[in-house]
Amino acid sequence: MSTQDEITDDPTIGRLVADATRDLSALVQAQIELAKAELRFSVKAGLLGTALFLVAGFIGLLVIILLSIAAAFFLTMTGLHPAWCFLIVSGAYVLLAALLVLVGVNRVKKIRAPEQSIETAKQIPAALKGQHSAS
Incomplete structure (x- = not known):
């Protein structure tokens, strides 16, 4: 192997910078895709949790209304109108x-x-x- 072959086989600074830039760009894009996937999962879980809380809150509201009516009717047992x-x-x-x-x-x-x-x-x-x- 001649000295000329060794020089051409060694990467140049320009090629190293280009490779590093390409690799960094690929890494950033992969991180962005990972973040998007995690956010999609978190948003779905958050929406489901929120929906369940809303349904539970609505049921709780119905219970409060029924208990209020029951309390009022219990008060009628005292003789009040x-x-x-x-x-x-x-x-x-x-x-x-x-x-x-x-x-x-x-x-x-x-x-x-x-x-x-x-x-x-x-x-x-x-x-x-x-x-x-x-x-």
């Missing part, structure tokens, strides 16, 4: 809803911006440029 019994049960739900609204408003008022994350994110461009910020 059925209209008053249903008003009492409805009033209890109004009070419960008002309490839940108050608690919800209180929780929403506690929402704050993620200030530390925002500050860290602002430092990323300078860090990528090799600059250090004095924080």
Whole structure:
């Protein structure tokens, strides 16, 4: 084998860069396809889970309605007129809803911006440029 054959058999830098670029492109495309497949599976599972929760919530709502009617009829056993019994049960739900609204408003008022994350994110461009910020 001559020296000329050895030189032509060795890959050139251009060929190495082209091969690396091709391989990197193939790797990125494979990763994207894998991510798509995983997301499709996750979306299907999530949609099925959501549908089951919605059906369970609807059944729960029906149960609450039936239990409310039963509670009102139990109150009629005390001698109250059925209209008053249903008003009492409805009033209890109004009070419960008002309490839940108050608690919800209180929780929403506690929402704050993620200030530390925002500050860290602002430092990323300078860090990528090799600059250090004095924080």
